[in-house]
Amino acid sequence: MFASLRALPIRLRTAVRRGFHGPQALAFLPAAALAAFWLGGEPLLLVVALGTPALLLLSGFNVDAGANRAEGDHADIVDSIAAARLVQQAMDRALAANLATACMVLEIDGLTEIARQADESTVDNLRELTLGRLRKTLRRDDEAVRFGENRYLVLLAPSLRLDLEALLQLAGRLQNAVEEPTSVDETMRYLSASIGFCGSLRLKTEATGKQLLDAAQIALDDATAKGPSAIRAWSENMRQTHIEQKTLRNEVDRALSNGQIQPWFQPQVCTSTGAISGVEALARWIHPERGIVPPAQFLRVLEDAGRMEYLSEVILQHSLTALRSWDQAGLDIPRVSVNFSDPELRDPRLVERIQWELDRFGLTAERLGIEVLETVIAGAPEGIVARNIVELGRIGCHIDLDDFGTGHASITSLRRFKVHRLKIDRSFVTRIDRDEEQHRMLAAVLGMADRLGLETIAEGVESVGEHALLSQLGCDHVQGFGIARPMPADNLIDWAKDHVTRIAEAQKLGRGTG
Secondary structure (H helix, E strand, C coil), X not given: CHHHHXXXXXXXXXXXXXXXXXXXXXXXXXXXXXXXXXXXXXXXXXXXXXXXHHHHHHHHHCHHHHHHHHHHCCCCEECHHHHHHHHHHXXXXXXHCCCECEEEEEEEECXXXXXXXXXXXXXXXXXXXXXXXHHHHCCCCCEEEEXXXXXXXXXXXXXXXXXXXXXXXXXXXXXXXXXXXXXXXXXXXXXXXXXXXXXXXXXXXXXXXXXXXXXXXXXXXXXXXXXXXXXXXXXXXXXXXXXXXXXXXXXXXXXXXXXXXXXEEEEEEECCCXXXXXXXXXXXXXXXXXXXXXXXXXXXHHHHCCCHHHHHHHHHHHHHHHHHHHHHCCCCCCCEEEEECHHHHCCCCHHHHHHHHHHHHCCCHHHEEEXXXXXXXXXXXXXXXXXXXXXXXXXXXXXXXXXXXXXXXXXXXXXXXXXXXXXXXHHHHCCCCCCHHHXXXXXXXXXXXXXXXXXXXXXXXXXXXXXXXXXXXXXXXXXXXXXXXXECHHHHHHHHHHHXXXXXXXXXXXXXXX
16 A cells, blocks of 8 residues: 555655645545545545555655755754755755755854854854754745855755746745844844855756756855845856866966066045055956956955965055056155955054065154954954054054944944044945935934044945035045056056146146136
8 A cells, every 4th residue: 555655646645745744634535534434434444544555654664754854854954065965965856756856054243253253053053943943934844954154055855846036035035034133142142144045947958966966056156246135046157257267376476476466556535635645455366367367256266265464465565566667757646545354454563564565665653554443343343353453553553444334333433443544435425426315324424423533435426416426525535436546666657747737736726817
């Protein structure tokens, strides 16, 4: 009898399994037995009684599901080899049933920051809670396991309808479940999840489990590059981008060593006088075959490869070299600002290294600006990052708070870290000459900075109207394509001389008119 039931078409078995398990089965079976007795007497009652084990097998304890759970539930954490094997098993089941499956990979953001502030048990509790939430959101025969420190793998049971819309909806539900705030150790914790996924129907029939897993991870890489809480479905175009990223990863060390990656410099000007008040060093990769590689591409490669500290050394040395050469050329460039990311600020020898470089080039500390993202300051109230920022300010370096308005740094943080200047994010600047609400918001930010005694610089200024209005509102400095695009150190010499000449002529014209 059981053999004949297992011989049922798998679609019918799947329907029966979903219709008769858990509370549904408990509610249905007594009613079925009673109906059988009244309709057919003892013979039919015996049939129902003997069929009960078969229904239980089909409702979650059948051979297929038992094997699935034996392989998936014995461990909550899998490595890459075990993950690929699980995906292959899911594909085999779907192919045998002429149905579809899908693979989703989630990256949980926020756990690393919490680990710096809390003990390991708190992070472990959050990881277990996240896995529990995923499993609770999924269907009975779907699977969810941890895949690395902050990643989770979700596999969907064979289904008839797994089109893009259905997968996007499920990804959204999983994301909402993970991002629900929770209290751990009497502290509210907030996580976010980026998701990449791929359905088996989007790959060729002969595709392997590893290929499906790779596709989902490629989609996740694209999602994490777009920012927190992004969801991306795999597409064939992503494959080529991924191949290019791997090629860049193989070339990046050589590019740093042979000077292909260097800083270009974007001028910053004073809104009161028009004089050059400094420059920002921006990393550029001049590839011998590709030309200029977009920073968003190679910075991500460097971060993934753990080479951001090496990049920092290269940019700092080239920047100080350029600053000294501008001095020798008779230019008045007060300061060069260099961006420092969170990994770089965690170097316990950072202050010592910077002081040594300044001494080697014969430059004082106030000639160097340190640009720190507001998100870094907001997320690092204590520890080595905080000590480095405070100490860099103490030796005389100017601290610029980059992308102000995006990281929720408190006023106390601005005081504690001795921030000299707020760098107002482009999102506050765009269209201020045409958008009244944007105008009022920026005026409020500038007013707060003035009351705190902080200088301000607006980035991303692209039009004469934006420049003029920023000047009227009291913003101290501006930079952006409307002033000048980033350029090599040698080109800056010619631009600076032309700029000084234009300012002098404008002042003469102003005096003549008066």
